[in-house]
Amino acid sequence: MLTSLWFYLGMATDRRASWLKGVLDLLVLGCLTDGESYGYEIARRLDGAGLGQIRGGTLYPVLNRLETAGLVAAEYRAAERGPGRRYYRLTPEGERQLAEQTAAWDEFHATTRAVLAGAPTTATKGTRE
Amino acid sequence: MTTGTDDRYLTELAELLRAERMPEDRIEAVVGELIDHLDATGVRAEDEFGPLAEFAASLTGGPGVVPTDGGGPAEDAEEWRWVADYDSDLAVLDRYGRQGWEVRELDRLGRFVARRDRGAAMAWEYxxxxxxxxxxxxxxxxxxxxxWEPCGSWRFVTYYKRPLAASLGPDAALPDPPAGPRDRTFLSRGNRIGMVVGAVSLVVLPFLLWFAGDDPGVWIGGAVGGVIGGVAAVVGVRRSLRRGSGERPATEPELSPPGSDPA
Known part of the structure; x- marks a missing residue:
């Protein structure tokens, strides 16, 4: 009964999810350029930017990977009330990776936009085989 | 047939879809399918589809809750459905949350629907x-x-979950989680006894009343017993809920304690 609706719904959400999945680590790094932050604040910032709610089950594995890779450093601070928070900040390596990957994303985005607009394109470093 | 509340939900949904520039014929088809579905199942629109804004966003691909896990479980994901009473639920959630089981929802039967990706399991608290x-x-x-994020509601009780990674970081990852549990039902001793007594009463009571005939003493006794049993059940549920709900003292972490700056 709802087959076509769910199909339509699934296509829209899957595509958006795939886009976000490919760039979420970069977005999280980008949220730390102004200084340290914590999980809820990062998720809220991404939501506020129009990217939708990022659940903890999605966000924390990304933060863990970034921390293990040395791109962010974390510090747990106990709070007077509540469970305390784990604060994240960019490391110098994280800053370098962010700059490099942001440039790569910009290049990819420009190429994609040009193709979608039907304009002639020249192959770029990120898209040439 | 849809109710007035459903009509309002669907009307506002259509307006939101229109605001997102969904074609009019598409809106008509979507709303038509939803009405058919609600008529066929008899459920309320908000119960079935969730908060209006999020549902509209999911239909238009706009921002909502983004399923960045691709919308489906990983290939090696396990699913486990189980039921517990209010005396046991938190203990079960604590125990298996630390084994990587993430509760996604409570199904229509009130069972916890938990999932774990063995390849990327991490500990949860509830x-x-x-x-x-x-x-x-x-x-x-x-x-x-x-x-804390909501992960299921059953009448007036709502459960919340939080990844332990929020405080433990990578130490909350479970690279080699234990095998999945076999149990599906968790009841306290008191509730098991209560259920047996209730079941026996249901079987025996009709015979007693049949043999008692017009003896008012047995009828009155049965009625008083029923009322006392009902009141005891309500008081028991209230006491169980009061015992563990809300903020709880920190439990034994079983994992590494929150570390200081690893850098």
Whole structure:
């Protein structure tokens, strides 16, 4: 009964999810350029930017990977009330990776936009085989 | 047939879809399918499809809750459905949350639907709140800054989850989680006894009343016993809910304690 609706719904959400999945680590790094932050604040910032709610089950594995890779450093601070928070900040390596990957994303985005607009394109470093 | 509340939900949904520039014929088809579905199942629109804004966003691909896991479980994901009473639920959630089981929802039968990706398991913690449906969103907003997300509601009880990674970081990952549990039902000793007594009473009572005939003493005794049993059940549930709901003292972490700056 709802087959076509769910199909339509699934296509829209899957595509958006795939886009976000490919760039979420970069977005999280980008949220730390102004200084340290914590999980809820990062998720809220991404939501506020129009990217939708990022659940903890999605966000924390990304933060863990970034921390293990040395791109962010974390510090747990106990709070007077509540469970305390784990604060994240960019490391110098994280800053370098962010700059490099942001440039790569910009290049990819420009190429994609040009193709979608039907304009002639020249192959770029990120898209040439 | 849809109710007035459903009509309002569907009308506002159509307006939101229109605002997102969905074609008019598409809106008509979508709303038509939803009405057919509600008529066929008899469920309420908001119960079935969730909060209006999020549902509209999911239909238009706009921002909502983004399923960045691709919308489906990983290939090696396990699913486990189980049921527990209010005396046992938090202990089970604590135990298996630390084994990587993430509760996604409570199904229509009130069972916890938990999932775990063995290849990427991480520990979870849970809490239970007694809150009316009307105040649920308010409570959720209050708990969100602490990292709690709702993961299921059953009448006036809402469960919340939080990844332990929020405090433990990578130490909350479970590279080699234990085998999945076999149990599906968790009841306290008191409730098991209560259920047996209730079942026996249901079987025996009709015979007693049949043989008692017109003896008013047996009828009155049965009625009084029923009322006392009902009151005891209500008092027991209230006491169980009071015992563990809301903020709880920190439990034994079983994992590495929150470390200081690893850098």
């Amino acid at each position: 809490r239970r709140e007694v809150v009316s449906r009307r105040r649920r969103e308010e409570r959720t907003a209050l708990l969100a800054p602490e990292g």
